[in-house]
Amino acid sequence: MTDNNSTHFGFETINAQEKAGRVKAVFDSVATRYDLMNDLMSFGIHRIWKRFAVELAGIRRGQRILDLASGTGDLAARFAGLVGPEGLVVMTDINAAMLNQGRIRMADEGLVGNLAYTQVNAEQIPFPDNSFDCITIAFGLRNVTDKQQALNEMQRVLKPGGRVLVLEFSHPQGKPLKTVYDLYSFKLLPKIGKVVANDEESYRYLAESIRMHPDQETLKGMMEQAGLERCDYHNLTGGIVAVHRGFKL
Template identity: 45%
Template sequence: MTEQQRTSATGGMETSYGFRQVGEGEKQSLVNDVFHKVAKRYDIMNDIMSAGLHRAWKDAMVAALNPPRDPAYRLLDVAGGTGDIAFRVVEASGRQAHASVLDINGSMLAVGADRAAKKELSANLDFVEANAEALPFEDKHFDAYTIAFGIRNVPRIDVALTEAFRVLKRGGRLLVLEFSEVEMPLLDRIYDEWSFKAIPQFGKLVTGDAEPYQYLVESIRKFPNQQDFAAMIRAAGFSRVNYTNYTGGIAALHSGWKL
């Protein structure tokens, strides 16, 4: 299982569909299919994959961002279709900030737009169907860029990070929350057992299909470790790059600034 080697700071995720190697340009459509299948159960999926801890990790991410109560503040939340991070940021700003939720998957965005309407947050949000590798925004447009549990599903991560740098204003901040490499002895073994044996089976019970969960578990193990991903963020031009491990490294929050 974990003998599968992680990709490095020099790349590899663009042709990695879980543990399968796929051709150049094939990954995106395969990933899209996964999220079309799980869109309506996405939050349940995150509960399964993190044993519910993703909620605390996301709250910590928003606390680290600390959005101001300023109607001019602009957030871009990428791969955030269901709105989970954007809703938290808008609420933390006292419903002053504006968030653009961008996702390549229309099914995910439909769930997010419906949730926003029910929460009466539609005035603070817009939903954009687009690719993280080619953002449809002008340079220096946003104060912050967030992406939670989505960067590992982007084929060309280096391109997405370069695009993040481009659309951020000077002084803007990048925050990336992602499953990472467990750094605590024993916990890594427990997490492996949970990931490879339990998660796909729970996924099958919830959605009737284990395959999307098998991919997602495998994609976590292929994603660069904390140090390598931090190096990728620096290579994209960001400064003051650091990361904070959550729950022994099951997840990590990476931070960088455009200075």
């Protein structure tokens, strides 16, 4: 249990003010191998999870989309095609190294006209109220120090009628799957990180941060507390990942 001045960094309890810097160091370390590691550690299934989230987002031409914790831009690239030249996708990350990798990738793919880039802390979103038709955060909320504050901010900058989507690792349903998943996460995943990214510790943090993230029902309740309505979630791959969705009515 933590007080208002402390938080979790994986299984470690630290001063809340330290977390952003610790998370930054993790993603500085893995930025250049991030996409490769995603493919390896999920056996490519992360692409299916993201495709499902994009479908749930219901993006239409001309809309304004805020993608928080964009990383290298898997969701943002899809959104850019959906909103068309009259729309806008704002691609953000708290980590400059990750955001730069995303910018390079978007340029390489020729996606330049309707994309903007901003370094953003999800707890302090620098946009006015009611600015975006859809807000997404994929595999980033668990790294945020104050998750409730981030959800509050998403609700604030979302337009009435818009939706928030949170794609995140969650809690597997059923003991057999949980047993296998724990074995993979704590034994195999750090070793893959060591071989491919030369960084065992960052991927040990990844496994620990997933376990400390709120379960499906708790996160749904946090979204409702933020003022989002009609909140629901969809378990993917047995609950290893979940997509949470909420609306601003």
